[in-house]
Amino acid sequence: MIKINNLHTVIDGKKILKGIDLVIKPGEVHAIMGPNGAGKSTLSNVLAGRDGYEVTEGSVQFEGADLLTMKPEERAGAGLFLAFQYPVEIPGVQMTQFLKAAVNAVRKQRGQEELDALAFLKLIKSKIKELDINDEMIKRAVNVGFSGGEKKRNEVLQMTLLEPKFAVLDETDSGLDIDALKVVAEGVNRLRSPERSFLVITHYQRLLDYITPDVVHILADGRIIKTGGPELALELEEKGYAEFVEASDNEEAA
Amino acid sequence: MSVSDKTLKQIEDVGPYKAGFVTDIESEKAPKGLNEDIVRFISAKKNEPEWLLEWRLKAYAHWLKMPEPEWAHVSFPPIDYQDSYYYAAPKTMAERPQSLADVDPKLLETYEKLGIPVREQEMLAGVAVDYVFDSMSVATTFKESLKEKGVIFCSISEAVQECPDLVRRYLGSVVPYHDNKHACLNSAVFTDGSFVYVPEGVRCPMELSTYFRINEMNTGQFERTLLIVDKGAYVSYLEGCTAPMRDERQLHAAVVELVAHEDAEIKYSTVQNWYPGDEDGKGGIYNFVTKRGICEGANSKISWTQVETGSAITWKYPSCVLKGDNSVGEFYSVAITNNFQQADTGTKMIHIGRNTKSRIVSKGISAGKSEQTYRGLVKIMPKAEGARNHTQCDSLLIGDTCGAHTVPYIESRNPKAQCEHEATTSRISEDQLFYCRQRGIDEEEAVGLIVNGFCREVMQNLPMEFAVEAQKLIGISLEGSVG
Numbered sequence: 001m002i003k004i005n006n007l008h009t010v011i012d013g014k015k016i017l018k019g020i021d022l023v024i025k026p027g028e029v030h031a032i033m034g035p036n037g038a039g040k041s042t043l044s045n046v047l048a049g050r051d052g053y054e055v056t057e058g059s060v061q062f063e064g065a066d067l068l069t070m071k072p073e074e075r076a077g078a079g080l081f082l083a084f085q086y087p088v089e090i091p092g093v094q095m096t097q098f099l100k101a102a103v104n105a106v107r108k109q110r111g112q113e114e115l116d117a118l119a120f121l122k123l124i125k126s127k128i129k130e131l132d133i134n135d136e137m138i139k140r141a142v143n144v145g146f147s148g149g150e151k152k153r154n155e156v157l158q159m160t161l162l163e164p165k166f167a168v169l170d171e172t173d174s175g176l177d178i179d180a181l182k183v184v185a186e187g188v189n190r191l192r193s194p195e196r197s198f199l200v201i202t203h204y205q206r207l208l209d210y211i212t213p214d215v216v217h218i219l220a221d222g223r224i225i226k227t228g229g230p231e232l233a234l235e236l237e238e239k240g241y242a243e244f245v246e247a248s249d250n251e252e253a254a
Numbered sequence: 255m256s257v258s259d260k261t262l263k264q265i266e267d268v269g270p271y272k273a274g275f276v277t278d279i280e281s282e283k284a285p286k287g288l289n290e291d292i293v294r295f296i297s298a299k300k301n302e303p304e305w306l307l308e309w310r311l312k313a314y315a316h317w318l319k320m321p322e323p324e325w326a327h328v329s330f331p332p333i334d335y336q337d338s339y340y341y342a343a344p345k346t347m348a349e350r351p352q353s354l355a356d357v358d359p360k361l362l363e364t365y366e367k368l369g370i371p372v373r374e375q376e377m378l379a380g381v382a383v384d385y386v387f388d389s390m391s392v393a394t395t396f397k398e399s400l401k402e403k404g405v406i407f408c409s410i411s412e413a414v415q416e417c418p419d420l421v422r423r424y425l426g427s428v429v430p431y432h433d434n435k436h437a438c439l440n441s442a443v444f445t446d447g448s449f450v451y452v453p454e455g456v457r458c459p460m461e462l463s464t465y466f467r468i469n470e471m472n473t474g475q476f477e478r479t480l481l482i483v484d485k486g487a488y489v490s491y492l493e494g495c496t497a498p499m500r501d502e503r504q505l506h507a508a509v510v511e512l513v514a515h516e517d518a519e520i521k522y523s524t525v526q527n528w529y530p531g532d533e534d535g536k537g538g539i540y541n542f543v544t545k546r547g548i549c550e551g552a553n554s555k556i557s558w559t560q561v562e563t564g565s566a567i568t569w570k571y572p573s574c575v576l577k578g579d580n581s582v583g584e585f586y587s588v589a590i591t592n593n594f595q596q597a598d599t600g601t602k603m604i605h606i607g608r609n610t611k612s613r614i615v616s617k618g619i620s621a622g623k624s625e626q627t628y629r630g631l632v633k634i635m636p637k638a639e640g641a642r643n644h645t646q647c648d649s650l651l652i653g654d655t656c657g658a659h660t661v662p663y664i665e666s667r668n669p670k671a672q673c674e675h676e677a678t679t680s681r682i683s684e685d686q687l688f689y690c691r692q693r694g695i696d697e698e699e700a701v702g703l704i705v706n707g708f709c710r711e712v713m714q715n716l717p718m719e720f721a722v723e724a725q726k727l728i729g730i731s732l733e734g735s736v737g
Contacts, residue, residue, distance in 0.1 A: 076694035092707030102693035
């Protein structure tokens, strides 16, 4: 699905990622855990194609294509989805309008027919029911006045609607209470399939109680320092990052 | 002697015309330039009664003495008024493009994006096709049902012939000919425009002018519109067109006058999309418009909604004179400027009656190297007990080479009046753009979406059939403003 090879990234002259190697196969769920400043968010932003991140070395192949040369919207069309840590507010833009634009934009890129208003409404109604989302939410402006939990649910809703092949969840658990966390995890689990892969980025083990990963990586100072099974996350929770982190210089903020 | 013969006689009496100008009333074009004879020519051509010719001549004489308004934040070389034609019949079939293939492909691309049907595209682009309009038959049924209700809706030239008393009573009653230089010029040389009269207690059964978007396009350079809504009546009037309009004539000076009697309501919506000039700021229309409505009677209401995306220079302040007690004035505006466009636009709310209320919502979006100014006056007269105004001005900047300015004037002569003014200036954030793009929406569509969100409060006031196109138009106007 995705193959990251020796990825180096610089932001404002500062080295953040210092040689990431990562291969995720279809159907796999990988978790990346790491302390603050390890480069977790940088990795998700580079994968999604945000401006301001300079790749100085390495490559990323997404289903055989060179991901790094694609525009952000093309990556989305190709099936890459990023659930944001801090979803942004877009005042005045109604959720339904935004979601319809997004769904049709990726459908168009995927060579599928665009949905008309009626078909879209049907689709969204079924999805919000599945995710137990209040339909009042989709009448509001995108993320405006949403609680932390609502924002993350909205990310899961968008993920569900856009049917990605590969979804990156960037600290989706941050700022969530346990109930919201469960809803989000359920949404993700429902999407798990042999064709779809996930990269779950998190600071805490907590989320992994609900989304069981196949592989766990520990990221520190821009490098993956250890890889293991789900038990690695538990071990990490017990011992703390310090034991794992050999390189001490992890002050660089992402 | 018939009216036209009489006018002809008058023209002959004036003496020989200058610069080889022959008094040939059959001629379809007046010579270049502006002088008293041209004014007489236009009036004669339209077979106008004497009072109107005199009014035009008074306006012309006054225009000569009037200074150009120079207070607006726009700059352009002085206008050579002698270098224009003031009367020309529409192009003949032979002069027009023969098919869509002859039309500027850029223009066609925009029509495509707006989703305008091919036949309508041909009409808008002025292609020489003789249609038996579908819309003609629609127009006929439309006119009949209006007639049943007693609504008069026709061109102002027709109105001069058919109901001269109404025209005479109201023409210039809201915008006097000497109001400003541009209005003065319009009064002297206006060639056509619309006239509406809605009789007492009638709720006009349809949005006026929706069916006329094609037919309206040749109303031209000096358009004159007069709407009179009698006691307890209602009308919603749409002006303009979302499709881009090319016009070689640079100066447009229109005048719109609205009169709302007791308990009457007028909703006036405009989409202005005149040619804004190219990416380098070459060409484009100067749009100098005077629009004003008077809430003459108690409890009347006038609401202006405008979406201004076109023209090289916009100078426009749709205003309300709130004379009747409890009358209400509203102004909702979206103005978008890109490339080298300049817009100085806003409104005036003059509170005269008691408990009069006004509401101003202005959304300005500037991109490219454009300059935009909101200029608004709220004036409360001493007798306007209980008057209230709320003004909200929001500016959105795209890029760092454009300008947005807000110039509110508040003049209150009644100590109990309430005026509120809120203003914000913001940018489209990188975060918002990236969020949209991560969801597959390309940059231009994302900008359109975000800007439409910004304008939502105003767009909601547009009649449905306009709103969808206007939304697309906003996206199109900002093309090339990012990236």
